[in-house]
Amino acid sequence: MDLTKDYFSNLGLPCRYQIDMAVLADTHRQLQQVHHPDRFAADTDAAQRRAVQTASYLNQAYAVLRSPLRRAIYLLELHGMEPLAPTNTSMPMDFLLQQMQLRERMEALPDIADVEAGLEQMAEELLAMHKQLQTEFAAAYDDGQLQSAEVAVRKLQFIDKLQQECNDLEGRLLD
Amino acid sequence: MALLQIAEPGQSAKPHQRKLAVGIDLGTTHSLVATVRSGRAETLPDSKGVHLLPSVVRYRLDELPQVGAKALHHLVDDAANTIMSAKRLMGRGLQDVARLGEHMPYMFEVCDSGMPMLRTAAGLKSPVQVSADILRVLSQRGEASLGAELVGAVITVPAYFDDAQRQATKDAATLAGIQVLRLLNEPTAAAVAYGLDNEQDGTIAVFDLGGGTFDISILRMQKGVFEVLSTGGDSALGGDDFDHAIANWICEQRDINELNLSQQRFLLRQSRSAKESLSQVETTVLSFAGWPGASCPLDMELTREQLNSLLDPVIAKTLRATKKALRDASLVVDDISQVVMVGGSTRALRVQERVAELFGKPPLTSIDPDRVVALGAARQADVLVGNQVGEEMLLLDVLPLSLGLETMGGLVEKVIDRNTPIPVARAQEFTTYQDGQVAMAIHVLQGERDLVPDCRSLARFELRGIPPMAAGAAKIRVTFQVDADGLLEVSARELTSGVATAVQVKPSYGLSEQQIADMIKASWSNVEEDRGARSLREQQVEADRLLEAITVAMQSDGERLLTEQEQQTIVVQMEALIVARNDTDHHAIARQIEVLAKATDAFAQRRMDDSIKRALAGKAVDNIQ
The missing domain is CATH 2.60.34.10 (Substrate Binding Domain Of DNAk; Chain A, domain 1)
Structure with a gap:
């Protein structure tokens, strides 16, 4: 396996946003079956080292391709873009306003009467937005509109972060 | 004359001969060795037919160490030379060992590397050496049972072992002359033991409650690949806490306020045996016969119901950790197809009941919870040496701590x-x-x-x-x-x-x-506390950076570009920032950073103009880009 090649080609997938998750999981499993250090446990040090490198690469590739956000970022990086560079901060005003409202709602969640229902509602809305942005990204990327794709990625990152915080909050509140 | 068979390099002379490998469960109180024979994993007994080897080593002057039951007999009469629970010391520093305190009646010394050494009749011994002596006996037992030299071994470690503890375990094996094929997490090993017997795809929760530790692991098994999705737990929670809860209850009931060490041991022993018998019967009597003290309390009854109410708070902690591990794996209880029980403390009926309640299905208990880890390790060892050609078992494990x-x-x-x-x-x-x-x-x-x-x-x-x-x-x-x-x-x-x-x-x-x-x-x-602490450190770093930059600038250009009055103003604001920085209010630091930055705005502007002027000095206009 040529570890300098991109994740998509090494995992036998077309280099685009929408991929078949079942195929990804299956391919990853099959490749680990062949390349995992366990297959070289009684082999030479060099062979074991190679196996550790290949398996690390496969784990990294799998983690990136499996995540809707990281896969999108990775695709743009393959085009030499840096969607999350710290200098890259301008966002549409309406989106920022929406973010602030969502954040305020989340901060107020612990104090509302039916916390569980509130959390669930919030999680559902965030998931819907996440999916919508994935669709927007895929359309823009397939269309070669890399600038619009980049905006979608950055929005996606905001939502992703909110999802994580919502998840953490759920863990703390429902324990 | 018979022809000599010469194999090609890299190929074994007898291609169908199985390579001998074992799985070793190196436990805190006892250890086991297992192997796969005729497709079945089994633990190996010593020459007397005993499978469990007590993890105890006794050192003597000019003699080989005694390991196992022989050493266990001397726990009381030769306490300082008879080492038990060495696993708790693996990968630890002397400070950590001091915290284990009263349970360890040994003489410790520090060697150059900072590793604590035990002073024994046979000289200084490190916990790694003690573990190596146990491993050596197990590997010899394996070779004696199998009649040939071992290719290597899989050794199990608790999922929560950190890098130092894993490294120490590997070092012990190396010291015992064992080729380590893999260190394997104990819950993962248990899942392998069950998973391969059932050969079913699905998601497995391994609930591992030992004497002093609790591990929970969530694994997915699909087409022979075991993928660990998350691990969690509490390394200071176990069956010992059950015994303490019962003993505390007894003290309350009998108005016992102070206990000496032997009374404490007595109560814990009675508590444990009451706990064990209540797995069979509904009511048991706590007897004070043989009470080591003057006024002997009256015997008392303990019902299973009462026991349950004592165990529940401890069990609740394990269930919380279990839910957390599920969340970490982005799963809900209904996603779990099988629950595997490991560790002696899962024998308590109440534990099984509560676990069954949480998952809505009875946990698997068909394999002896004391042996299941060694059996899984043996399976993995068999795969690693290449005995199971065609069968595609593969373990994909995770990092336990960030x-x-x-x-x-x-x-x-x-x-x-x-x-x-x-x-x-x-x-x-x-x-x-x-x-x-x-x-x-x-x-x-x-x-x-x-x-x-x-x-x-x-x-x-x-x-x-x-x-x-x-x-x-x-x-x-x-x-x-x-x-x-x-x-x-x-x-x-x-x-x-x-x-x-x-x-x-x-x-x-x-x-x-x-x-x-x-x-x-x-x-x-402590998420909240950490967030506050993090903000404080971040502001402090920012403050230091600003102070450092201004100091350098003042030294080089202060007198040249600023009036005395302006210099004075900046120095005053710098001092104010130093005061704020040494306090704990990160908001105050942030405010003062802003004030100081404003106070130096003009200075910064003048420095920039000045450096441009110098850079341009002597250059023709058309050379300026």
Whole structure:
């Protein structure tokens, strides 16, 4: 396996946003079956080292391709873009306003009467937005509109972060 | 004359001969060795037919150490030379050992590496050597049973063992002359033992409650691949807590306020046997016959119902950790197809009931919970030496505790999060903090908290020879490589100059179990506190950076570009920032940073104009881009 090649080609997938998750999981499993250090446990040090490198690469590739956000970022990086560079901060005003409202709602969640229902509602809305942005990204990327794709990625990152915080909050509140 | 058979290099002379490999469960109280014969995993007995080997070693002058039951007999009459629970000392420093305190009646000394050594009749012994003596007996037992030399062994470790504890375990095996095929997490081994017998795809929860530790692991099994999705637990929670809860209840009932050591032992022993018998009967009598004290309390009854109410608070903690592990794996209880029970404390009926309640299905208990780990390890060993051609079992495990680096202000920057599949390689870039900085100290830590003192220090090393550059211009890439055993190697390289350094993380001591437990629990409960502490450190770093920059600028250009009055104003604001910086209010620091930045705005502008003027001095206008 040529570890300098991109994740998509090494995992036998077309280099685009929408991929078949079942195929990804299956391919990853099959490749680990062949390349995992366990297959070289009684082999030479060099062979074991190679196996550790290949398996690390496969784990990294799998983690990136499996995540809707990281896969999108990775695709743009393959085009030499840096969607999350710290200098890259301008966002549409309406989106920022929406973010602030969502954040305020989340901060107020612990104090509302039916916390569980509130959390669930919030999680559902965030998931819907996440999916919508994935669709927007895929359309823009397939269309070669890399600038619009980049905006979608950055929005996606905001939502992703909110999802994580919502998840953490759920863990703390429902324990 | 018979013809000699000569095999090709790399091929065995008898291609169908099985290679002999064992699985070893190196436990705190007892150890086991198992192997696969005729397709079945089985534990191996000693010459007397006993399977469990007590993890006890007794050292004598000029004689070989006694291991197992023979040593156990001398626990009382030769306490200082009879070492038990060496597993608790593995990968620990003397400080950690001191915290284990009264349970350890041994004489400790520190060797150069900081590793605590036990003083015995046979000289100084490290916990690694003690474990090696146990492993040696098990490997000899394997060779005697199988009638040939072993190719290697899979040795199990608790899922929550950190890098130091794993490394110490591997060192012990090396010392015992055993080729370690793989270190395997105990819950994973248990899942393998059950999974391969059932040969069903699905998601498995392994509930492992021992005497003093609780581990929960969530695994997915699909087409022969075991994928660990998450691990969690509490390394200071176990069946011992059940016994303490019962003993405390007895004290309350009988108005006992003070206990000496032997009374305490008496109560705990009675509590344990009451707990065990209530798995069979509904009511039992707690007898005070043989009470080591003057006024003997009256015997009392304990019902199963009462017992349950005593155990429930402890069990509730295990269930909370279980839910957390499910959340970490992004799963809900209904996703779990099988629940596997490991560890002696899962024999308690109440534990089985509550676990069944949580998952809505009875847990699997068909394999002896004391042996299931060794049996799984034997399976994995068999696969690793290549005996199971065609069968495609593969284990994909995860990192149990996050790995990170110390950054300015005593903060930990996580480089690899816990529950990341291993092996894994990850690189992170850092930069210099001061102008002309030529060296950088790299401090590797393991744990979930934000501040350095709350995490476990794994290693420190220095990257030297960085070419002098402006602060922030050097690019130092630090690479972490974790192998399939969960062991870490770190290397660092300055990218513009190529200066490199590497270290195999081999620490001399480790965390106490309490520390690990606290670290994990605290990371869940102290999010708020950590956030405050992090903000404070960040503001302090920012303040230092600003003060440093202004000091340098004032020294070089202050007198030239500022009036005395202006210099005075800046100095006053700098002093105010130093005061704020040494206090604990991060808002106050942030405010003063702003004030000082404003106060130096004009100065900064003049310096810029000045440097442009100098850069342009003597150049023709058309050379200016």
